[in-house]
Amino acid sequence: MDREDMDARAPWEIxxxxxxxTEDLGRFLAELLRPGDLVALSGGLGxxxxxxxxxxxxxxxxxxxxxxxxxxxxxxxxxxxxxxVAVVHADLYRLRGPDELVELGFxxxxxxxxxxxxxxxxxxxxxxxxxxxxxxxxxxxxETARLARLIGGGGLGERLTRARALRALLDRSGWGEAERRPxxxxxxxxAYERLTNPDGTQAILMISPARPDGPPVRDGKSxxxxxxxxxxxxxxxxxxxGLRALGLSAPRILGEDLEAGLLILEDLGTEPVADANGPxxxxxxxxxxxxxxxxxxxxxxxxxxxxGQDHALPPYDREALLFEAELLLDWYAPHIAGAPLPPAxxxxxxxxxxxxxxxxxxxxxxxxxxxxxxPNLIWLPERDGLERIGLIDFQxxxxxxxAYDVASLLQDARVDATAEFELRQLGLYARExxxxxxxxxxxxxxxxxxxxxxxxxxxxxxxFVRLDRRDGKPGYLAHLPRIEGYLTRNLAHPALAGVxxxxxxxxxxxxxxxx
Numbered sequence: 001m002d003r004e005d006m007d008a009r010a011p012w013e014i015x016x017x018x019x020x021x022t023e024d025l026g027r028f029l030a031e032l033l034r035p036g037d038l039v040a041l042s043g044g045l046g047x048x049x050x051x052x053x054x055x056x057x058x059x060x061x062x063x064x065x066x067x068x069x070x071x072x073x074x075x076x077x078x079x080x081x082x083x084x085v086a087v088v089h090a091d092l093y094r095l096r097g098p099d100e101l102v103e104l105g106f107x108x109x110x111x112x113x114x115x116x117x118x119x120x121x122x123x124x125x126x127x128x129x130x131x132x133x134x135x136x137x138x139x140x141x142x143e144t145a146r147l148a149r150l151i152g153g154g155g156l157g158e159r160l161t162r163a164r165a166l167r168a169l170l171d172r173s174g175w176g177e178a179e180r181r182p183x184x185x186x187x188x189x190x191a192y193e194r195l196t197n198p199d200g201t202q203a204i205l206m207i208s209p210a211r212p213d214g215p216p217v218r219d220g221k222s223x224x225x226x227x228x229x230x231x232x233x234x235x236x237x238x239x240x241x242g243l244r245a246l247g248l249s250a251p252r253i254l255g256e257d258l259e260a261g262l263l264i265l266e267d268l269g270t271e272p273v274a275d276a277n278g279p280x281x282x283x284x285x286x287x288x289x290x291x292x293x294x295x296x297x298x299x300x301x302x303x304x305x306x307x308g309q310d311h312a313l314p315p316y317d318r319e320a321l322l323f324e325a326e327l328l329l330d331w332y333a334p335h336i337a338g339a340p341l342p343p344a345x346x347x348x349x350x351x352x353x354x355x356x357x358x359x360x361x362x363x364x365x366x367x368x369x370x371x372x373x374x375p376n377l378i379w380l381p382e383r384d385g386l387e388r389i390g391l392i393d394f395q396x397x398x399x400x401x402x403a404y405d406v407a408s409l410l411q412d413a414r415v416d417a418t419a420e421f422e423l424r425q426l427g428l429y430a431r432e433x434x435x436x437x438x439x440x441x442x443x444x445x446x447x448x449x450x451x452x453x454x455x456x457x458x459x460x461x462x463x464f465v466r467l468d469r470r471d472g473k474p475g476y477l478a479h480l481p482r483i484e485g486y487l488t489r490n491l492a493h494p495a496l497a498g499v500x501x502x503x504x505x506x507x508x509x510x511x512x513x514x515x
Contacts, residue, residue, distance in 0.1 A: 022148075
């Protein structure tokens with residue numbers, strides 16, 4: 001289906017060959033509806049309104065056998081949907097006038113619900129997200145065929161366009177019949193679903209529409225521009241293909257719609273590199289070797305996305321590193337101290353970190369995948385050597401110091417790792433690097449490892465408190481003690497003397513005990 005055919009202003013017309021197809025449409029539409037949406041369902045007798053309404057309501061309630069009577073005589077029939085989202089089914093054929101809706105409390109009932117309204121022409125004029133669905137007999141396409149005509153309005157048009165693009169992608173990639181199950185997401189705005197075809201094959205659907213650039217936060221730049229976050233799936237595709245070209249196990253791309261931000265990816269499974277007891281030594285060793293292999297290879301700074309499209313990896317420069325560290329001042333420090341730090345303390349923090357980060361970008365920067373830690377590493381025992389480490393979630397990759405990803409792995413915010421284990425893995429990394437580069441400077445790497453490990457821990461302390469306070473995700477607070485421990489460990493390095501002094505003064509709980 002051409003992009004021009006998917007204009008949100010034009011109706012989306014779908015031929016439904018039989019009743020099963022009408023039910024499938026109802027289930028599909030249920031996936032894009034949100035509280036406050038209104039579905040205006042119209043069409044003549046025998047058009048399939050009852051079939052579609054029943055399928056939609058059953059999908060939203062999670063009950064495939066739910067009895068869904070017509071609300072012709074009661075006018076309104078409420079249902080309790082999954083996740084606490086109410087569904088209100090209305091049939092306004094017998095409505096005597098707008099006053100009757102007021103008496104029934106219609107507006108109050110649908111304010112936080114999904115409303116499915118038959119005979120919507122009886123409704124008074126209204127604003128808000130609306131999906132108009134018109135169903136009609138279509139004998140020219142078959143004896144049992146129906147034609148559905150969909151138009152989104154009031155902000156729902158963009159969602160309908162994305163759903164249309166998704167439907168087209170699934171169909172042309174061979175996943176049109178797949179069962180879709182939401183997966184637990186990460187801390188980002190991306191969403192993931194596991195697709196399971198009738199033959200049992202599985203894939204991952206990544207839903208990551210392009211994000212508009214946020215408001216300027218410093219020097220006319222947005223947050224994402226300063227810290228070099230990818231704003232579309234183009235970066236993921238470029239890095240994915242670059243990693244696979246090196247023989248590493250990034251997921252194969254099975255289908256894509258780059259403009260809509262949709263990817264169908266190889267499902268690498270769920271076998272972890274760590275468990276409840278901590279890192280799995282053999283698996284971590286392979287993950288360390290993957291980094292040594294990557295960092296010991298001359299890598300391009302520009303990668304192809306598609307014909308005529310390239311992605312340039314941005315530098316992980318001092319501006320980005322410093323801005324990330326300052327998240328601690330904005331979120332973590334007030335969380336601990338109970339009040340924002342005074343301006344003089346903020347200025348001293350920035351000065352100390354500016355000094356520590358001086359010259360941190362190496363002469364030959366490498367790909368820094370940035371989130372190279374246990375949630376994004378999958379063990380693939382059926383493969384050989386370094387290919388046993390599956391790699392995901394690398395769209396924010398930048399050009400930076402190799403020490404950053406090593407610290408990300410060995411100082412994992414979600415995994416308890418002893419200092420002894422960390423030191424052994426660092427030794428393995430150094431040996432692997434020296435096999436490829438005899439002049440590899442261990443001392444210089446150790447300094448960068450401490451500085452970037454401390455920067456990363458500082459940033460994550462701010463981010464995890466922000467996830468709690470701003471985004472309503474308190475589960476991340478459970479990881480704070482572990483991250484505090486990593487930060488304390490890093491601050492013992494002489495290269496961080498100025499930063500350590502600041503913590504001793506303003507957040508002494510994070511200063512090394514020996515200081």
